[in-house]
Amino acid sequence: MNLDFSRVMPSLPYILEGIYITLQVVVLAALLGFSLGIILSLFKISTIKPLNWLADFYTSIFRGTPLVLQLMLIYFGSPQVFGIQIEPFTAAFLSFGLNSAAYISEIIRAGIMAVDKGQKEAAIALGVPYRKMMTDIILPQAMKNILPALMNEMITLTKESAVVTIIGLNDIMRRAYIVGGQSYRFFEPIMIAGLIYYILVMILTIAGKLVERRMRRSD
Template identity: 40%
Template sequence: MDIIALFKESLPDLLSGLGVTIEITIVSLILASLLGLLFGMMSISSNKALKGMARAYVDIIRGTPLIVQAFFIYFGIPGALGIKIPAFTAGVVAISLNAGAYMVEIFRAGIMAVDKGQMEAARSLGLPHRKTMRLIILPQAVRKMVPAFINQFIISLKDTSLLSVIGIRELTQSGEIIIASNYRAFETWAFVAIFYFVIIMLLTYASRGLERRLKI
């Protein structure tokens, strides 16, 4: 079988795996953004307890490998509680928690980068802290965070390849299944690498275009 025929034969499975990869990445990044915002706000709070909780979350997640986190969620928690967690759900939770810990630092840095005078000016006009943060500080901070958001999206997309260890049929797992049937490892892994490369380059160029438009 020549390489063109092999590619055509493998294409449906690779596209299916790519779809799962993108789905996990998008869902996970939405959840990670919510976690990042929540714990990011906690990390800059004057409340020591909230600050400590945010720091503990970041340190625990960033101090352990993603693959261990995925095993813990998929095998550890069900084994301890006698429940079953679907592989897709476990994968989304693992990526969300992992990316969320990095998003905390992105949000914290973005908020801290906004001139403190903005907050002081708004408060002097009688705006409450929460409304000032929502209407004035966060919109400016998010604009500064765009490159870091895109970068985290790319990292999380590549991290989904580790989820093949818990049986999720994403792009990497699809490649493994194809190899098991055709024994063409070199060509198949080249196809998988090309798929990752293309999607990541598209995201990279989109990020650069967005940065130019926003003049970051």
């Protein structure tokens, strides 16, 4: 094997700078996905049929097409559709957030449906308004049940964020590719990028377990 990491190690700080960009995309996408996911999940359990259809249609579109296609449509299609060029960073977190919302909505919907029906019946009997019942009673209990699934979605977002390299965003993977082109050695910088992603995922995994353990103790 013809491996020589010493030739790419001077570029390690440059690759590491991509962590900030990657985390920005992931955090903003997660916030957008979670916020929109809650709204979609409430639409799905609503008694108003048009809201059910709208949420199901949204989910089918974003779950039924590749994420990279959605990213390319938003970035490369924006000048043709909207007459403006959306910035790579904006296109990245928008596409990831909108895509994640479809999955998170299903996770939250399943969590809400798993809450004991007696909780809802008791709230209705006490005259608790629907909005207050959902925010103060149902959703907090649902969140405890779906935390592992939400953490898995966060991990998936972190790993899949590497596809933003196709629109030129200087994330971890893009910087590793640039270093490979400059040094004519692609294996080493890509391996370094892989190690960085692995460490980020392990940190998220450990953080998720700690939060889950703490929530269990608070029961």
